[in-house]
Amino acid sequence: MDAEFVKTEFKRKKSIREYYEKELGLHENIVNDIENNPHNYGMLICTFNIENKSRNFRAFNIKIEPQFEEEFKKLVLWYDKNLGVAPIAIRPDDQVRGVNLLIFIKNEGHTENEIINMVKESKFIVSGLTGKSIFSIGYDSIVVEYQY
Numbered sequence: 001m002d003a004e005f006v007k008t009e010f011k012r013k014k015s016i017r018e019y020y021e022k023e024l025g026l027h028e029n030i031v032n033d034i035e036n037n038p039h040n041y042g043m044l045i046c047t048f049n050i051e052n053k054s055r056n057f058r059a060f061n062i063k064i065e066p067q068f069e070e071e072f073k074k075l076v077l078w079y080d081k082n083l084g085v086a087p088i089a090i091r092p093d094d095q096v097r098g099v100n101l102l103i104f105i106k107n108e109g110h111t112e113n114e115i116i117n118m119v120k121e122s123k124f125i126v127s128g129l130t131g132k133s134i135f136s137i138g139y140d141s142i143v144v145e146y147q148y
Contacts, residue, residue, distance in 0.1 A: 004048065004049050004147045005124060005145060005146045006146075008116055008146070009045050010112040010116055017031055024077070024078045026078065030077065041077075041104070041105065042104075042107060043104050044102070044103040046102075048101065049098065050126065050128075059128045059140075062128040063083060064099070064126050065127070066079060066101070066124050069121050069122055075107065075115070075118075076103060078103075078104040079102065080103075083099075122145075125141050126144050127142075128141075
């Protein structure tokens with residue numbers, strides 16, 4: 001398996017109480033602050049290209065686990081811990097491009113460019129169930145950093 005971290009962008013979400021409380025599981029106090037100060041919050045979308053190196057088996061249960069730098073970790077309120085995508089095709093010309101990891105942050109006075117640069121300094125562990133033969137099936141993981 002191979003993967004690369006190729007893109008990140010900063011998006012602001014409109015204040016939707018149900019989304020923040022139910023989908024993200026944020027505490028009511030934080031949701032109140034989001035509604036009162038939406039300009040202090042935003043959603044980062046980190047895009048990863050993932051390629052299955054096996055020509056015989058599909059890759060399953062793809063997970064992306066962030067290893068945030070300490071300064072950036074303080075800004076993170078939520079990230080998609082349940083990220084999983086459909087099996088990656090076995091043909092090299094039919095690979096998954098653009099798997100997105102969502103990260104919801106409080107910007108704490110940082111500009112969008114500063115936040116994007118902070119997340120680009122993070123490392124991510126990309127893992128999944130892969131194999132090259134029936135006897136070598138197992139979990140494969142690699143550490144990925146921003147590439148461009």
